[in-house]
Amino acid sequence: MRMRIYNTLSKRTETFEPIHENTVNMYVCGPTVYNYIHIGNARPVIFFDVVRRFFEHQGYMVNFVSNFTDVDDKIITKAIEDETDEMTIANKFIEAFYEDARRVGSSTKYLAPRVTEYMSSIISYIERLVEKGFAYEKNGNVYFRVDKIPEYGALSGRNIEDLREGARVEVDTEKENPLDFTLWKQTEQGITYPSPFGEGRPGWHTECVAMIHDIFGEKIDIHGGGTGLMFPHHENEIAQHRALAGNAIANYWMHNGQLNIDEKKMSKSEGRIILVKDLDHDYMGYRLFTLSTHYRSPIDYSDDILINHVNEWQKIKRTYSQTFYQLDLADQLDKKGVHDSQLSKIHQGFIEALEDDFNTPNAITELHNLVKYANQKIRERNTYPVMRGALELFDVFFKILGLNPEVSRLTKTDRAIYMEWTNARKNREFDKADRLREKLQERGIL
């Protein structure tokens, strides 16, 4: 079976055809580093990590790139507030981002270009847009001529006419068209960079296309990000790249739905915001929660819903560790597992779910099926080869989903306590058995 991906640009589910055989070149819009990330920011961090893991599992070589926006008004404001410089703020929150990404189980081993490292590329990209007549300079500011791109709006399902009608009264009369967006901004406050248009800063929309152009040198396979970026950010990226290269930069555009809190969009001003670092629950439970809804649907966060998934994760983890420990106790951990028809069926269901536009909820259903099956085998006697097979399958699923049960081999002490407990129960020494049981529970073995 081939992978199928819903392409926001065509509004259809398409079979994935890589540009280069067995390779996936993908780019995901990263954060503006002026604050700790919130749980909504974590959704793409988790989801696209799974996308990468699954492609890799399917034998693709994945070149994953996700940027850091480290030049931005919000960073400047934050630097002034904290009486420091922009670089300090950016560095601090880049570190914090990596820490949060690891907390939620996502890999941080990928290329993460920063705007400050690509300034000359961004400037020359803008220059070329001006040369070709797609952009114009006014008083040190450079704007993109939206009218020059007939397809403008195709990604987000709008057209220039609708946008014009809906546009609020624009104070900025410098623009030829209120919909034109800023490529370069002449500024006095905060860090500035020299350019042929004067001292200033780049607008937000050029960095991704300039980086993709520089790093990949051509159109990429997948461009991803949150729905909130579809308009105007991704629309503007496409417009710029159509202007220079005549294509939409990426063959497949993927967008993850928004995360809401209590059915409303997260809002800092209304105090409805939860930072990843402040989430006082099991992060694997949070990851499971995120993956339990299809990525394109909005997802609603509440403490109750999260606890629901934290419990779910506890159960999965318990089954995994019980399978692991029982095999360990029987010295069967290093033997090869047997994959019976039931395990094969579960495995196949899991892969098919993910091939179908990354249907993680259905993949998780197969994980539950595996949990049930493993538990049944634990209760039966002499099923070690199948238990070992189940454990191997758990490992495959966990690797793809980025879940980590953190179970390691029993120590000598662990084994000794376990044996003692078994004996105490056999000898009907229940007081002793209860004390040992408590110990085993503390060690997470029971």
Add this chain to the structure above:
RNA sequence: GGUCCCGUAGCCAAGUGGCUAAGGCAAUGGACUGCAACUCCGUGAUCGCCGGUUCGAAUCCGGCCGGGACCUCCA
């Protein structure tokens, strides 16, 4: 005002024209257990409402009700 999305059991959620509408959490009955926990087996749905298309609709079309997003460099 313009554009668009969603409404499936107490909660989360899959399914988007066709066998008895997946799965999980919670609840509850039973089995297992020295007791318990864990686990296993069982128990739950007029698919927001009304109408239409069709041999057949949760799935398509229309209307209504309810919730939400975007049109402001918010993932």
